[in-house]
Amino acid sequence: MENNxxxxxxxxxFLLAAIGSAVGLGNIWGFPYKMGKCGGFVFLIVYLxxxxxxxxxxxxxxxxxxxxxxxxxxxAYQKVSKKFSWIGWLATIAPYLIMTFxxxxxxxxxxYIALNMTKLSFGNEAVNMTGGDIFGAxxxxxxxxxxxxxLFIIICMVIVQGxxxxxxxxxxxxxxxxxxxxxxIIIVRSLTLPHAAEGLKFMxxxxxxxxxxxxxxxxxxxxxxxxxxxxxxxxLSLAMGAIxxxxxxxxxxxxxxxxxxxxxxxxxxxxxxxxxxxIPAAVANGIAQGTPVGQIxxxxxxxxxxxxxxxxxxxxKLGPLFGVIFYVLVLIAAISSAISLMETIAAxxxxxxxxxxxxxxxKSRVFTVxxxxxxxxxxxxxxxxxxxxxxxxxxxxxxVPTFLDCFLDxxxxxxxxxxxxxxxxxxxxxxxxxxxPDLVLDEVAHGDPxxxxxxxxxxxxxxVVPIVMAFVLAGQMIDFFGGNQMxxxxxxxxxxxxxxxxxxxxKKAE
Ligand code: PHE
Numbered sequence: 001m002e003n004n005x006x007x008x009x010x011x012x013x014f015l016l017a018a019i020g021s022a023v024g025l026g027n028i029w030g031f032p033y034k035m036g037k038c039g040g041f042v043f044l045i046v047y048l049x050x051x052x053x054x055x056x057x058x059x060x061x062x063x064x065x066x067x068x069x070x071x072x073x074x075x076a077y078q079k080v081s082k083k084f085s086w087i088g089w090l091a092t093i094a095p096y097l098i099m100t101f102x103x104x105x106x107x108x109x110x111x112y113i114a115l116n117m118t119k120l121s122f123g124n125e126a127v128n129m130t131g132g133d134i135f136g137a138x139x140x141x142x143x144x145x146x147x148x149x150x151l152f153i154i155i156c157m158v159i160v161q162g163x164x165x166x167x168x169x170x171x172x173x174x175x176x177x178x179x180x181x182x183x184x185i186i187i188v189r190s191l192t193l194p195h196a197a198e199g200l201k202f203m204x205x206x207x208x209x210x211x212x213x214x215x216x217x218x219x220x221x222x223x224x225x226x227x228x229x230x231x232x233x234x235x236l237s238l239a240m241g242a243i244x245x246x247x248x249x250x251x252x253x254x255x256x257x258x259x260x261x262x263x264x265x266x267x268x269x270x271x272x273x274x275x276x277x278x279i280p281a282a283v284a285n286g287i288a289q290g291t292p293v294g295q296i297x298x299x300x301x302x303x304x305x306x307x308x309x310x311x312x313x314x315x316x317k318l319g320p321l322f323g324v325i326f327y328v329l330v331l332i333a334a335i336s337s338a339i340s341l342m343e344t345i346a347a348x349x350x351x352x353x354x355x356x357x358x359x360x361x362x363k364s365r366v367f368t369v370x371x372x373x374x375x376x377x378x379x380x381x382x383x384x385x386x387x388x389x390x391x392x393x394x395x396x397x398x399x400v401p402t403f404l405d406c407f408l409d410x411x412x413x414x415x416x417x418x419x420x421x422x423x424x425x426x427x428x429x430x431x432x433x434x435x436x437p438d439l440v441l442d443e444v445a446h447g448d449p450x451x452x453x454x455x456x457x458x459x460x461x462x463x464v465v466p467i468v469m470a471f472v473l474a475g476q477m478i479d480f481f482g483g484n485q486m487x488x489x490x491x492x493x494x495x496x497x498x499x500x501x502x503x504x505x506x507k508k509a510e
Contacts, residue, residue, distance in 0.1 A: 058238045108138070282308060
C-alpha cells in the first residue's frame, strides 16, 4: 500500500513546493501593510525573532510528524498522540476555511490581470476609472466575482489532480523562479519612481511611520507580538496541515532542519522583497498625486486592489504592462499556496482509499473537495467584502464585531484567528510534554542535528512556543471579537494552563 503513496521527484522539487505554499498573499499583501501598521522596523525584528524561535520549531515538527507517519494530518495526529489526536481535524478544517476566501482573492487577481490586459490592448483610457471605483464596481458585481473564483478553483483543481510530483511539483518548479524574476522587475520599477525613498523609510526607519502620520502611535509590544505572530504563522503555512502533508511525501534521506531553514529564510526574503516592491510604489504614487504622506492608504485590501492599481494607471503607457506582470506574480503566489491547502484536504481521503487498496481516486477526490470549497467561496465572492451583504446583516446585528463584517472575516476568524494559534499551541504541548521532543529529533536525525540544535529545539518546543502562541491567540481574538482585552488574555492563559496540565500529566504516549 505504502508504495503507491505519492512522493516528491526531488528535494529541490519539495523545497520549491513548500516555498510556494509559504509564499502567498500573506507575503505580498499582509506583510507589507502589517509591517507599516506596527511601526515598521520594530515589527520586522519581532517577526524575525518569532520566525527563528517559533516558526522554525513548528516547521521542523510538522515535517517530522508528516514524514514519520507518512499520513495526512487527521491520521497522522491520531497515530502519534492519544490526548491531542483531534489537532488533525483542526489542521484539515482550517485549510478548508482558508480556501473559501483564498480562492476568491485568487479570482480578484484574475480580474485585475484581465483589466490591465484590456488597458494594455486598448489604452489606459479604455477603463477610465480610479482604483477605488474599479474595486468598488468589482465587489458589487457578484456574478463576475463568482465566475472568476470558479476559474481559480478549476486551475488549482487541475494542478492537484496532476498529482504530487506530476502536478504540484511541476507547477512550482516553473512558477517559483518566474515569480522571483517578476518580483525583481517590479522592485526595480518601484524604486526608480520619484520619492520612492519615503516608502523605504516607512518600512525600515524606526518611528518614521508615526512621525509621518501613517499611524497615530506606536502599538505596544504585546499587540506587535500578536500581529507579527499571526502573520508569521499564516505566511509560513504553519499549523494548517499543509507543511505536514508536504512533509509526508518527503524521502527519509532529506535533512529536515536544513530544509526548514531554507523555507523560513526564503519566505521571509520574499515577504521583504514584496514590501520593497509594493510600499515605495504606493507612497511615491500618493506623493505624486498630491496626497499628504500620512494619508496614503497602505492597509487592508485597498493596498493591493486600489492603491497599486492607481500606481499602474498613473505610470503611463507602460503602466498596464507592469500591472499585468504584478498581478500575474500575485496569481502565481496565490495558486502555489492554494494547491497546498487543497492537497491537505484531499490527502485525507486519498490516504483512506489507498489503505483500502484503491489507487486511482485522486482525480475524483480532488474534484469533490473543489466542489465543497466552492460552496463556501460563493458566499465570500457574492458578499463583496460586505458591500452586498454580510453575516451581520443576515443576522440583523447592528454593532458589528470584525468577524461578522463579511464572510471573508468570518471564515478567517475561525481558521487564521483560532484554529491556527490553538493548533500550534497544542502541537507544541503535545510534542514537548506528551510524546516528548525525541519523536521529532529522532526523525530529524536522518539529517543528524547537532547537540546545540537539540537543546534549542527542546527548550523552544516546551516553553517558548506554547507561551508565545497564547499571546498570538489572545491578539487574534482581540482583533476579531473586540471587547475587553483582559478577557481574551484570560481565556488564552486558561487554555494554555489547562492544555499544559493535560499534556504533562497522566499516562505518557509510547
Ligand atoms: N502561506 C500562505 C500565504 O502566505 C497561506 C497559507 C496558509 C498557505 C496556510 C497554506 C497554509 O499566503
